[in-house]
Amino acid sequence: MSKALDLITRVRGVRGAMLVSAEDGLVVAEQLMEGIKGSAVAALAASLAGRLRRAMEAAGTGTSVFWHLQAEQGALLVVPSGEASGNLLVVAVAEPDVNIGLVRLELLRAAEAGA
Amino acid sequence: MSPSTRAVENWTLQPLTDFVREASARLVLVLTSSGQVLAQSGFSRAVDVMSAAALAAAIVASTSELARQLRQPPFGALSHQGPKTGFFLATFMTDRGTLAVLAVYDLDVSSLGIVQLFYEQLAADLKAASPKGVVPKQVLAADFERELTDSLNTLFGR
Numbered sequence: 001m002s003k004a005l006d007l008i009t010r011v012r013g014v015r016g017a018m019l020v021s022a023e024d025g026l027v028v029a030e031q032l033m034e035g036i037k038g039s040a041v042a043a044l045a046a047s048l049a050g051r052l053r054r055a056m057e058a059a060g061t062g063t064s065v066f067w068h069l070q071a072e073q074g075a076l077l078v079v080p081s082g083e084a085s086g087n088l089l090v091v092a093v094a095e096p097d098v099n100i101g102l103v104r105l106e107l108l109r110a111a112e113a114g115a
Numbered sequence: 116m117s118p119s120t121r122a123v124e125n126w127t128l129q130p131l132t133d134f135v136r137e138a139s140a141r142l143v144l145v146l147t148s149s150g151q152v153l154a155q156s157g158f159s160r161a162v163d164v165m166s167a168a169a170l171a172a173a174i175v176a177s178t179s180e181l182a183r184q185l186r187q188p189p190f191g192a193l194s195h196q197g198p199k200t201g202f203f204l205a206t207f208m209t210d211r212g213t214l215a216v217l218a219v220y221d222l223d224v225s226s227l228g229i230v231q232l233f234y235e236q237l238a239a240d241l242k243a244a245s246p247k248g249v250v251p252k253q254v255l256a257a258d259f260e261r262e263l264t265d266s267l268n269t270l271f272g273r
Contacts, residue, residue: 024196025228043228050226 004110005031008090011106013098015074020045020089022080028088036093045078045091053080066104070096077103081111122154123266124211130240131156134218138233141200142219144168145241147212148175152266157219161267171217175206192234194227203230207238209245 001019008017009031016032018041025046030038052064069076075094082088090110092103120135122128127145135143135156142157144164150172158164179189192205199222206215216237220230 021228023222023226024201025226026231039228040232043226043232046226046228050223054223 001029002031004090004113005029008092008103008106008110011092011094011099011102013095014092014103015095016041016093017110018042018045018089018091018093019081020091022046022049022082022087022089032093041076041091041093045076045089049078049080049089066107068100068104072096075100077107079104079107079111081114119159120154120156121270123269124153126244126246127154127241130237130244133240134216134233134237137236138218138220138230139225140218140220140230142167142217144171144215144217146171146215146217148172148179148206148215151262152270153211153214155270158270161271164267164270165263167217171204171215174204175215192231196222196227199223201225201227201230203227203234205234205238207242209242210247211245214241 005017005019008014016030016036018030018032018038019028020026020042021028023046025043027038027042032038048069052067056062056064064080066079073096075096075098077092077094077100079090081090090107092107094103120128120132122131131143131145131154134140140156143155144152144167145154146152146168150168152164152168155164174193178193182189189206192203194203195201201220201222203218203220204215206213216234218230218234
């Protein structure tokens with residue numbers, strides 16, 4: 001678990017990686033730089049993931065495999081992991097100019113490995 | 116402000132209103148550890164407030180006693196989650212004495228993480244807003260029914 005997070009945080013521009021319980025928005029594991037409030041990121045990620053899942057089901061597009069939220073001062077990148085992609089979220093908090101493709105690759109690897 | 120959010124003690128109203136909006140909680144009670152309700156949101160019947168407050172105070176009392184017997188500090192928070200609904204009960208100290216917050220939330224609009232996150236803000240806001248230097252009044256059995264009726268009348272706008 002910690003190795004998977006370690007690989008994500010090694011990507012340049014990533015400020016932290018977390019495993020989050022998708023159902024209740026609690027932190028399962030985290031490797032975050034100082035100043036990032038893990039509980040807030042976890043709650044936000046799980047809340048968005050839940051709403052996104054329902055919206056995508058309603059739209060008939062199936063479940064999400066990766067999503068990226070770009071903000072002014074950073075980015076949130078998320079890959080659902082676990083049974084039916086509903087148990088855990090692998091989350092990266094990154095700088096706005098991070099290499100999205102590289103982070104996505106590491107997130108998918110972590111999710112495939114069951115984080 | 117949500118029309119269903121009401122307070123017996125006005126300093127609790129704004130923090131509670133903010134919490135309800137941000138945490139998307141369906142029902143919330145702010146009460147003392149003896150079960151006296153200071154504010155409520157979402158309840159439509161006085162009897163529900165009375166029973167929820169009594170049950171929440173009983174849980175606080177029993178978990179506090181359990182912690183005492185285990186020689187631990189009192190538990191900070193308690194959470195139960197069902198298939199569609201969760202509830203969160205936590206206590207914190209203010210100048211008004213120990214207060215408890217009971218929040219009931221629907222899992223399709225909120226989560227434990229969200230409720231916990233905004234509960235921290237609620238507790239901080241209530242601590243900051245609580246009247247300073249006021250000794251909490253003892254609730255005497257003789258006054259209990261009258262105070263309860265007065266509180267419920269205030270909470271339900273009667």
